[in-house]
Amino acid sequence: MTIEVHLTLQRENFTLQTSLSLPASGVTALYGPSGCGKTTLLRAIAGLEPAAQGIVKTNQATWQDKQHFTPVHKRAIGYVFQEASLFEHLTVYDNIAYGMKRRQPHNRVESEFSLDLLGIRHLLDRHPEQLSGGEQQRVAIARALATQPDMLLLDEPLAALDNARKQEILPYLDKLQQKLSIPVLYVSHDPHEVCRLSQYLVIMDEGTVVEQGATSSLMSAPSLSGSSLFTVSQPEENQISHLSRDKYIIKARVDGFDAESSLNSLSFSGGTLLIPGEEITQPSVCVEIAASNIHLTTQPGQVSSMLNTLPCSLIDLQPCSPGYLTVRLKLGDEILNTRISRKAASTMALRNGQRLFAQFSAEVASS
Amino acid sequence: MDVNDFTALMLTLKLAGITTIILLLISTPLAWWLATSQWRYRFLAEAVIALPLVLPPTVIGFYLLALMGPNGPIGELVRWLGFRPLTFSFTGLVVGSVFYSLPFVVQPLQNSFVRIGKRPLEVAATLGASPKDQFFSIVLPLARPGFLTAAVLGFAHTLGEFGVVLMIGGNIPGETQVISIAIYDHVEALEYSQAHGLSAGLLLLSFILLMIVYGLNRRFSVVRL
Numbered sequence: 001m002t003i004e005v006h007l008t009l010q011r012e013n014f015t016l017q018t019s020l021s022l023p024a025s026g027v028t029a030l031y032g033p034s035g036c037g038k039t040t041l042l043r044a045i046a047g048l049e050p051a052a053q054g055i056v057k058t059n060q061a062t063w064q065d066k067q068h069f070t071p072v073h074k075r076a077i078g079y080v081f082q083e084a085s086l087f088e089h090l091t092v093y094d095n096i097a098y099g100m101k102r103r104q105p106h107n108r109v110e111s112e113f114s115l116d117l118l119g120i121r122h123l124l125d126r127h128p129e130q131l132s133g134g135e136q137q138r139v140a141i142a143r144a145l146a147t148q149p150d151m152l153l154l155d156e157p158l159a160a161l162d163n164a165r166k167q168e169i170l171p172y173l174d175k176l177q178q179k180l181s182i183p184v185l186y187v188s189h190d191p192h193e194v195c196r197l198s199q200y201l202v203i204m205d206e207g208t209v210v211e212q213g214a215t216s217s218l219m220s221a222p223s224l225s226g227s228s229l230f231t232v233s234q235p236e237e238n239q240i241s242h243l244s245r246d247k248y249i250i251k252a253r254v255d256g257f258d259a260e261s262s263l264n265s266l267s268f269s270g271g272t273l274l275i276p277g278e279e280i281t282q283p284s285v286c287v288e289i290a291a292s293n294i295h296l297t298t299q300p301g302q303v304s305s306m307l308n309t310l311p312c313s314l315i316d317l318q319p320c321s322p323g324y325l326t327v328r329l330k331l332g333d334e335i336l337n338t339r340i341s342r343k344a345a346s347t348m349a350l351r352n353g354q355r356l357f358a359q360f361s362a363e364v365a366s367s
Numbered sequence: 368m369d370v371n372d373f374t375a376l377m378l379t380l381k382l383a384g385i386t387t388i389i390l391l392l393i394s395t396p397l398a399w400w401l402a403t404s405q406w407r408y409r410f411l412a413e414a415v416i417a418l419p420l421v422l423p424p425t426v427i428g429f430y431l432l433a434l435m436g437p438n439g440p441i442g443e444l445v446r447w448l449g450f451r452p453l454t455f456s457f458t459g460l461v462v463g464s465v466f467y468s469l470p471f472v473v474q475p476l477q478n479s480f481v482r483i484g485k486r487p488l489e490v491a492a493t494l495g496a497s498p499k500d501q502f503f504s505i506v507l508p509l510a511r512p513g514f515l516t517a518a519v520l521g522f523a524h525t526l527g528e529f530g531v532v533l534m535i536g537g538n539i540p541g542e543t544q545v546i547s548i549a550i551y552d553h554v555e556a557l558e559y560s561q562a563h564g565l566s567a568g569l570l571l572l573s574f575i576l577l578m579i580v581y582g583l584n585r586r587f588s589v590v591r592l
Contacts, residue, residue, distance in 0.1 A: 079493035102495030
């Protein structure tokens with residue numbers, strides 16, 4: 001069961017050309033730098049870009065093909081824009097009722113459930129201007145969900161909010177991801193959000209799909225190493241950098257917490273990670289590893305201040321700057337780059353394919 | 368106030384009322400089109416609609432007279448259809464007033480439509496509202512201050528009409544003699560106290576109307592409409 005999206009849209013200095021089969025459940029992230037066409041693609045799927053030509057097909061219906069185009073108001077979608085865009089002349093209750101009256105969802109209880117899911121029941125009598133930015137966006141999401149759509153489309157719902165407001169909404173999005181049975185398309189340019197919320201990832205650039213696949217495997221895919229797509233500290237989003245990435249983001253499952261030493265234990269494809277700090281309450285989190293903090297050793301037994309020592313294999317070595325080499329490592333399914341001195345490489349007698357141990361410390365990514 | 372002045376006042380209010388209703392009906396679709404159209408030559412339409420803002424009313428009146436007079440194309444059409452000529456009639460005044468006050472109604476509406484923008488309509492569409500439904504459930508309520516401004520400005524501007532009326536309507540009591548013409552008559556006849564009475568009345572009425580517009584718009588703007 002998939003959602004088929006094959007769309008072309010020609011603009012003056014921009015062409016969108018995508019051919020996608022997206023999973024019909026779970027959260028799919030559309031990710032890429034600003035101007036890559038991810039929002040335009042989302043709008044086209046919703047029918048908000050009538051000039052887009054091609055095919056949009058869900059499990060339930062064909063929304064668009066050569067012969068026919070279902071107008072926006074007849075597509076069973078829930079759409080959340082970057083700004084909450086609540087109707088200012090209506091109360092929160094009437095905003096939510098607006099969609100329910102028109103879409104006539106079959107199960108009122110389920111619509112009511114969206115109020116609890118987003119925690120907005122106490123806001124129903126208010127007017128939009130009496131709500132904080134975060135509350136407005138939660139109402140907008142509930143308004144979309146209350147219509148019981150076949151698909152939920154979220155266009156950077158956090159981008160217009162400051163960090164405190166983001167932290168306020170993210171737990172609700174976590175819940176959404178766990179409780180919703182309908183597919184969710186989530187547009188974002190923030191790797192943390194993508195890692196935290198999505199299971200499937202579509203990476204776009206200049207109007208086309210660069211890569212797609214499971215989020216956990218794509219985030220460190222070899223084809224992306226060397227690009228800045230998942231570096232956290234690149235100031236210029238669009239700039240492609242050939243330097244090794246500064247920080248890696250890995251999705252890890254939370255396994256347990258040792259209260260005595262205040263240590264979380266997590267697992268990912270490369271093994272077990274230990275992260276000190278407060279207990280992590282989410283079932284899975286994104287973990288950051290600083291590339292410059294990865295130490296290599298040939299022996300596992302050495303005592304080190306680094307908490308994590310995991311087996312890895314050396315893929316290859318490439319010269320980067322005078323006296324330095326870039327080492328590509330395979331750690332489980334993840335591929336990481338780090339930099340070591342030429343001298344160290346010869347002392348350790350490093351060669352391609354060699355088994356090594358990576359020592360590093362990790363921390364929970366703060367999005 | 369003598370009977371004649373009272374008749375002129377009532378006629379003026381009737382003219383302004385009817386004109387405002389017709390203008391709202393014409394201007395709503397026109398302003399919506401101007402606010403949303405991508406047409407390249409839209410500016411031409413905007414310029415034509417704005418003409419009464421800058422032209423002397425006598426110029427508008429002169430051309431309307433030429434068009435609606437017995438030898439003008441509209442005049443001939445009206446005669447062919449079997450109606451009374453429009454010149455020197457109340458109907459003619461209504462037609463003239465509609466042209467004369469058009470920009471005062473179209474522009475506030477157009478501005479408020481533009482200010483609403485596309486986003487609320489897109490949201491409404493994703494919530495299942497058809498284009499017609501979007502207009503009545505979103506655009507109309509959000510543009511309420513614009514409609515209020517448009518109605519009051521159209522009404523008040525028609526109240527003060529003089530040049531156009533003089534050209535196409537003349538000065539027939541009970542038919543085309545509006546209040547501004549009555550004031551002119553009084554001054555011509557050196558009846559300053561009557562002129563003053565009517566003038567003060569018109570001044571007060573206009574002031575009250577404008578106060579309502581600005582007062583209500585301030586109240587509404589709390590909801591940032």
